Amino acid sequence: MSLLEMTTIGNAGWIGHAGPDQTAAKAFYAEVLGWTINDMPMQDGSSYSAAAVGETAIGGFSPMPEERGSWTIYFTVADVDASVATAEAMGASVVTAPMDMPGVGRMASLTDPQGARFALITYESMAG
DSSP: OOOOOTTSTTOEEEEEEEOSOHHHHHHHHHHHHOOEEEEEEOTTSOEEEEEEETTEEEEEEOSSOOSSOEEEEEEEOSOHHHHHHHHHHTTOEEEEEEEEETTTEEEEEEEOTTSOEEEEEEEGGGOO
């Protein structure tokens, strides 16, 4: 089995958890899956709790509480804005419009025509 880099186009390179109690969610997944949870400093001075398997960060926990817990898969694309436009033309709905996250990249969240939520991301490291 080969490993894909999170910046590989089309890869599900990141997963994000949102829910009502971030502390409880982190403890649950650390125990059930053996994840290490590390706080990653962000450029704005805040921190983001990342889940790691071994030394590799694979996802994180949103600091903004949501009523119901859910996971969002971030698919890597070359151009978030173009991919959002294509998704909309194919029947997707935009949940969060494309936005820049300093130190991370440009991202948007959508629902597909069947109602499944997903996100698109172009990492800053991909900019040429």
